[in-house]
Amino acid sequence: MSDSIPVLKVDLAASTPVYRQIVSAMRTFLVSGQLSPGDILPSVRELALDLGVHHNTVAEAYRMLAEEGWLELRRRRGAMVLYRPAPKPSTDACRDFERRVLELVAEATAGGLDGKQLQAVLKLVAENLLDGEAER
Amino acid sequence: MNYWGEIAARGFMPVAVLFVTGIFLWLPRWTRPDVYFGVTLPEPFRDSEEGLELLAGYRRLVLVFAAVALGCALTGTIFLTNVLQSVAPFVLGFGALIAFVRTHLKTVPFRVPADTVREAPLTVQRGRLPGGRLAQAGPFILLAVASAALALRWNSLPDRVPVHWGLDGAPDGWLPHTHKVLFSVPLIQGAECFLMLIMAMALLRRGHRISATGKLNTGETGFRRTILRVLLVSEYFVAFNGAFPFFLALIDSRQIRRIVLISIIVGTVAVSFLITVWIIIAGVRWSRVRSGRTSKSAPVGDGTPDECWKLGFIYINRKDPAVFVQRRFGIGYTLNLGNGWSWCLLAGMVLIILVPVLVWT
Numbered sequence: 001m002s003d004s005i006p007v008l009k010v011d012l013a014a015s016t017p018v019y020r021q022i023v024s025a026m027r028t029f030l031v032s033g034q035l036s037p038g039d040i041l042p043s044v045r046e047l048a049l050d051l052g053v054h055h056n057t058v059a060e061a062y063r064m065l066a067e068e069g070w071l072e073l074r075r076r077r078g079a080m081v082l083y084r085p086a087p088k089p090s091t092d093a094c095r096d097f098e099r100r101v102l103e104l105v106a107e108a109t110a111g112g113l114d115g116k117q118l119q120a121v122l123k124l125v126a127e128n129l130l131d132g133e134a135e136r
Numbered sequence: 137m138n139y140w141g142e143i144a145a146r147g148f149m150p151v152a153v154l155f156v157t158g159i160f161l162w163l164p165r166w167t168r169p170d171v172y173f174g175v176t177l178p179e180p181f182r183d184s185e186e187g188l189e190l191l192a193g194y195r196r197l198v199l200v201f202a203a204v205a206l207g208c209a210l211t212g213t214i215f216l217t218n219v220l221q222s223v224a225p226f227v228l229g230f231g232a233l234i235a236f237v238r239t240h241l242k243t244v245p246f247r248v249p250a251d252t253v254r255e256a257p258l259t260v261q262r263g264r265l266p267g268g269r270l271a272q273a274g275p276f277i278l279l280a281v282a283s284a285a286l287a288l289r290w291n292s293l294p295d296r297v298p299v300h301w302g303l304d305g306a307p308d309g310w311l312p313h314t315h316k317v318l319f320s321v322p323l324i325q326g327a328e329c330f331l332m333l334i335m336a337m338a339l340l341r342r343g344h345r346i347s348a349t350g351k352l353n354t355g356e357t358g359f360r361r362t363i364l365r366v367l368l369v370s371e372y373f374v375a376f377n378g379a380f381p382f383f384l385a386l387i388d389s390r391q392i393r394r395i396v397l398i399s400i401i402v403g404t405v406a407v408s409f410l411i412t413v414w415i416i417i418a419g420v421r422w423s424r425v426r427s428g429r430t431s432k433s434a435p436v437g438d439g440t441p442d443e444c445w446k447l448g449f450i451y452i453n454r455k456d457p458a459v460f461v462q463r464r465f466g467i468g469y470t471l472n473l474g475n476g477w478s479w480c481l482l483a484g485m486v487l488i489i490l491v492p493v494l495v496w497t
Binding site: 005006007008009010011012013014026029035039040041042043045046047048049050051052053054055078 | 252253254255256257258259260261341342343344345348349439440455456457458
């Protein structure tokens with residue numbers, strides 16, 4: 001784990017289900033290297049308690065990340081971050097990514113961001129994530 | 137004891153009524169700055185004109201009930217009436233509750249939506265009970281020693297064993313010399329200590345946390361630690377209560393017994409007073425921790441939805457896995473009645489009250 005403890009944030013009023021928010025936020029920490037192989041995560045109950053959500057919500061998020069190969073689930077003892085080599089991207093994955101970025105860019109453009117701003121943000125995000133991946 | 141001696145002994149009640157009235161008058165100011173009369177509001181609201189007006193109305197009503205309670209306590213003291221003395225704290229307690237609920241209902245229209253963002257550190261943060269295992273085992277050791285002393289003296293005990301004494305050192309309460317009744321005293325006190333230990337563990341592991349970072353987190357952690365220490369001190373207090381009659385019965389001299397008894401009563405009052413002050417100081421310190429948010433952003437609140445607080449002080453939220461959440465009226469924690477474990481704890485409390493009544497009467 002990096003020096004500062006990563007803090008997971010979810011918005012209970014957001015339209016995105018909480019378990020999806022947990023998966024997205026944790027995947028970001030994993031890819032960026034803020035969570036590294038060997039790190040022990042809080043148990044399902046502990047995390048549910050802090051977030052004020054049902055433990056099934058957190059269990060579902062952990063299960064999805066475990067299926068992706070990021071976590072090893074340990075009964076009553078939380079979860080451990082695993083070493084996960086990046087898989088070869090499939091054509092479907094590339095197409096799906098392109099579609100989601102397109103949606104996001106359209107949303108941002110509708111919100112007033114111009115091309116240059118978008119370019120700068122995308123570049124910064126990609127660099128940060130790739131730095132973390134290189135460290136791993 | 138003569139008349140004036142009785143009055144001096146009973147004079148404790150009016151003093152206690154005045155002390156608790158002072159606490160009730162200030163209680164609404166000792167909550168989180170963005171929770172006022174059980175309602176989530178922006179931090180500056182409590183100091184606004186409306187906020188101060190609500191507080192003044194609450195205080196007026198508390199003072200009315202406090203006057204009635206004080207009247208009962210004083211009359212009970214002068215005329216040596218037990219019933220009036222016993223009624224006084226109930227009048228004050230219910231009066232403060234009525235004043236709170238009335239003001240809560242008046243505060244609800246000012247409610248603002250609390251921040252819906254929740255945060256959690258992605259690290260294992262299991263706290264530990266204060267004092268370690270030995271300190272936690274202390275009350276049970278004390279009761280075990282008392283039980284051993286009782287067993288050793290079993291054959292020399294009279295048919296009626298004194299377990300309560302008057303201020304003059306003469307016994308005024310007895311229990312029959314049977315295993316079932318006499319050993320039930322340390323056993324029931326042990327069960328009480330055990331329940332408090334379970335509550336401490338539930339608070340530590342199933343207590344709601346408002347914030348995972350920053351000043352709020354530091355303040356809350358410190359406050360929870362204080363409450364856990366108070367619980368431990370209370371466990372020792374209960375264990376001592378269960379153990380001391382058996383040690384006191386060993387003292388033959390009535391004069392020495394009288395001195396010991398008076399010391400215990402003075403000590404009990406002093407310890408209760410100090411614990412109350414200790415909790416108030418911790419609560420006030422915690423209530424002064426600001427979230428650091430601007431007045432325009434949504435208040436953090438206490439991390440629990442307003443709609444789950446019935447009448448502003450009863451918390452029922454089935455979606456929240458927490459057993460304990462911070463009180464909205466008073467200092468400390470309250471049970472989440474939407475959680476099954478809370479009902480188990482409540483059932484334990486009821487049993488602990490009922491069992492002694494059934495066994496000892």
